Amino acid sequence: MNRLATAVGSVKLKRPGIVASGILDETGPSMARMLSGGAGAVVSKSIGSVAKGGHANPNFIETGCWTMNAMGLPNPGIDAFREEMEVAVAAGKVIGSVYAASPAEFASLAGKMEDYGAAAVELNLSCPHAAGFGMEMGTDPAMVRSIVSETKDAVSIPVWAKLTPNTHILASIGRAVEDGGGDAVVAINTLKAMHIVPEFGKPFLSNRFGGLSGRAIKPVGVRAVFDLRSAVSIPIVGVGGIYGHRDALEYIMAGACAFQVGSAVSEMGPGIFESINAGLKEFMAEFGYKSIKDMEGIAHE
Amino acid sequence: MNEVVRISSAEKLNSSTWVIRFKAAFDARPGQFVMVWAPGMDEIPLSLSSVGETKAVTFKVIGDDTRKLSAMSEGDRLHVRGPYGNGFDLSSRKVLLVGGGIGIAPLMPILEAKEADAVFAARDGDEVAYCVPIAEGLGRRHWVSTDDGSLGFKGNAVQLVTEVLGENVYDEIIACGPEIMLYYLHRLCVERGIRCQMSLERYMKCAAGICGSCMVDDRRVCADGPVFTGEQISELREFGKTARDASGAKKKL
Numbered sequence: 264m265n266r267l268a269t270a271v272g273s274v275k276l277k278r279p280g281i282v283a284s285g286i287l288d289e290t291g292p293s294m295a296r297m298l299s300g301g302a303g304a305v306v307s308k309s310i311g312s313v314a315k316g317g318h319a320n321p322n323f324i325e326t327g328c329w330t331m332n333a334m335g336l337p338n339p340g341i342d343a344f345r346e347e348m349e350v351a352v353a354a355g356k357v358i359g360s361v362y363a364a365s366p367a368e369f370a371s372l373a374g375k376m377e378d379y380g381a382a383a384v385e386l387n388l389s390c391p392h393a394a395g396f397g398m399e400m401g402t403d404p405a406m407v408r409s410i411v412s413e414t415k416d417a418v419s420i421p422v423w424a425k426l427t428p429n430t431h432i433l434a435s436i437g438r439a440v441e442d443g444g445g446d447a448v449v450a451i452n453t454l455k456a457m458h459i460v461p462e463f464g465k466p467f468l469s470n471r472f473g474g475l476s477g478r479a480i481k482p483v484g485v486r487a488v489f490d491l492r493s494a495v496s497i498p499i500v501g502v503g504g505i506y507g508h509r510d511a512l513e514y515i516m517a518g519a520c521a522f523q524v525g526s527a528v529s530e531m532g533p534g535i536f537e538s539i540n541a542g543l544k545e546f547m548a549e550f551g552y553k554s555i556k557d558m559e560g561i562a563h564e
Numbered sequence: 565m566n567e568v569v570r571i572s573s574a575e576k577l578n579s580s581t582w583v584i585r586f587k588a589a590f591d592a593r594p595g596q597f598v599m600v601w602a603p604g605m606d607e608i609p610l611s612l613s614s615v616g617e618t619k620a621v622t623f624k625v626i627g628d629d630t631r632k633l634s635a636m637s638e639g640d641r642l643h644v645r646g647p648y649g650n651g652f653d654l655s656s657r658k659v660l661l662v663g664g665g666i667g668i669a670p671l672m673p674i675l676e677a678k679e680a681d682a683v684f685a686a687r688d689g690d691e692v693a694y695c696v697p698i699a700e701g702l703g704r705r706h707w708v709s710t711d712d713g714s715l716g717f718k719g720n721a722v723q724l725v726t727e728v729l730g731e732n733v734y735d736e737i738i739a740c741g742p743e744i745m746l747y748y749l750h751r752l753c754v755e756r757g758i759r760c761q762m763s764l765e766r767y768m769k770c771a772a773g774i775c776g777s778c779m780v781d782d783r784r785v786c787a788d789g790p791v792f793t794g795e796q797i798s799e800l801r802e803f804g805k806t807a808r809d810a811s812g813a814k815k816k817l
């Protein structure tokens with residue numbers, strides 16, 4: 264019996280861990296490698312309509328406690344990405360992440376991802392460092408609802424919405440996804456943040472502000488998933504600061520049916536999914552849990 | 565590790581190459597690199613050309629950022645992230661180092677650390693002359709090739725290595741330089757059955773192995789490399805053929 268099997272709605276996963284968007288997923292060979300290493304699926308880099316180089320370096324920094332980036336959604340554009348998806352889809356389940364400036368553009372990109380063989384599409388409604396995209400739309404419930412419903416009308420694969428924690432109305436945003444017909448919510452994207460180098464008296468990132476991820480944000484992510492679990496009845500995918508199986512368990516117990524791993528891949532390497540899987544199996548055997556489902560949301564009881 | 569360091573000395577080595585030295589708290593191995601930044605420039609990857617208590621980066625001015633870096637002097641501060649990458653494996657006994665152009669710089673710490681022979685290849689004498697006194701000072705056997713014949717052997721690195729191999733036997737070749745040089749050198753090593761390690765370059769952003777910007781096939785140059793063995797390189801279909809720009813789009817080399 265595979266205790267680690269789970270499902271995000273109709274998307275069945277042999278393993279509950281998914282590679283988060285923006286993490287070793289800009290190229291086909293890279294996604295294929297991650298799929299062969301213990302991840303249940305990989306979310307692609309967020310792809311837009313046209314090629315984009317992203318923000319200038321420096322756009323990334325990490326300490327032992329946190330990671331901050333302002334990559335600025337670099338991507339080769341949806342048409343060039345076909346070739347990368349072909350390679351990745353041959354290796355396993357790929358969730359196609361897209362970003363756009365309007366509901367119609369989201370719908371059209373999602374349609375392409377479906378053509379390319381994506382198992383689901385993840386709408387990036389939450390990037391904190393790309394002006395006009397992401398977070399600015401993702402904090403308006405009416406806008407979120409229309410993006411989700413227009414995308415739903417355009418595709419037959421499941422539509423997941425990735426949410427930002429940079430809002431006090433997370434529950435309303437979650438409900439807007441559900442009302443729009445969304446199949447799952449993914450929480451959380453990075454928290455808007457800044458790092459200043461005192462010797463220079465200047466922000467480090469070329470974009471000045473960026474998105475915080477890694478260890479420091481786990482408690483925020485777990486709280487967000489816990490809140491969403493009370494607000495919506497669609498599946499929840501948890502993400503933020505997962506470095507080991509105990510972190511993943513917090514998200515599952517808060518209400519997630521699967522989880523994504525991002526920043527930890529830097530410190531722990533691509534092998535992190537294997538080690539989380541091993542830890543989960545051991546924990547589940549010791550505490551008598553037969554499935555991920557058995558643990559989902561138990562912190563609410 | 566992230567550190568703001570003070571430049572302890574900056575020196576012009578030839579018409580286009582500078583070395584900047586600084587003390588840093590981190591330990592590093594030959595072949596590792598750092599991400600270097602100061603306000604007003606983009607952060608760029610540079611290999612360490614010295615890995616002792618005093619670290620150094622040696623760079624060629626080819627654009628805005630290297631130009632800005634070349635204008636810095638003693639006492640100025642740099643933000644340094646790293647060190648990143650795997651570094652060279654120095655366990656082989658008899659080694660031939662092959663450096664092309666600015667690719668010579670990352671090999672210098674090896675020359676300091678162990679008895680090894682070296683081939684320095686460059687476009688002209690100006691680009692490579694500074695290496696000769698260093699190799700002589702260390703008492704290492706070395707050969708120079710220049711494309712225009714202005715110093716040493718007239719020809720390219722691979723032609724000179726072929727000559728050197730006619731009279732010497734090596735356990736391994738360790739190389740860094742333009743990918744076109746590495747491509748033909750790798751072919752030569754495969755033909756001759758000589759083990760090799762080569763340091764590759766791709767467009768770097770995070771340098772920490774997660775953004776996927778520096779991929780060559782399914783390998784991360786920043787974290788799985790930048791040093792790859794001959795066998796690993798034989799499996800890379802993109803080596804010598806394609807690289808990716810800042811957007812991730814493929815372009816021919």
Ligand SMILES: Cc1cc2nc3c(=O)[nH]c(=O)nc-3n(C[C@H](O)[C@H](O)[C@H](O)COP(=O)(O)OP(=O)(O)OC[C@H]3O[C@@H](n4cnc5c(N)ncnc54)[C@H](O)[C@@H]3O)c2cc1C
Nearest residue numbers: 608609610611622623624626627628629630765766767768
């Ligand atoms: C692992 C590694 C080690 C390196 N070590 C050295 C070294 O020791 N000495 C040295 O002189 N050069 C080294 N380089 C190359 C160096 O990073 C580039 O010369 C420098 O970034 C050029 O910046 P620029 O603004 O002056 O030129 P630009 O005009 O911005 O760029 C010129 C060329 O430099 C390369 N480049 C620019 N930005 C990057 C980037 N973020 N990542 C990778 N390549 C880039 C590209 O090929 C580009 O076409 C290394 C590169 C890598 C990947």
Ligand SMILES: Cc1cc2nc3c(=O)[nH]c(=O)nc-3n(C[C@H](O)[C@H](O)[C@H](O)COP(=O)(O)O)c2cc1C
Nearest residue numbers: 283284285309387451452476477503504524525526
């Ligand atoms: C370098 C980097 C790039 C990212 N790029 C994207 C992206 O393109 N789209 C997206 O939805 N999220 C992106 N994210 C956010 C992650 O997918 C994830 O939501 C966030 O980092 C929190 O998880 P973590 O703490 O495990 O990293 C990126 C994060 C990092 C660190």
Ligand code: FES
Nearest residue numbers: 769771775776786
């Ligand atoms: S530069 Fe980000 S993975 Fe190598």
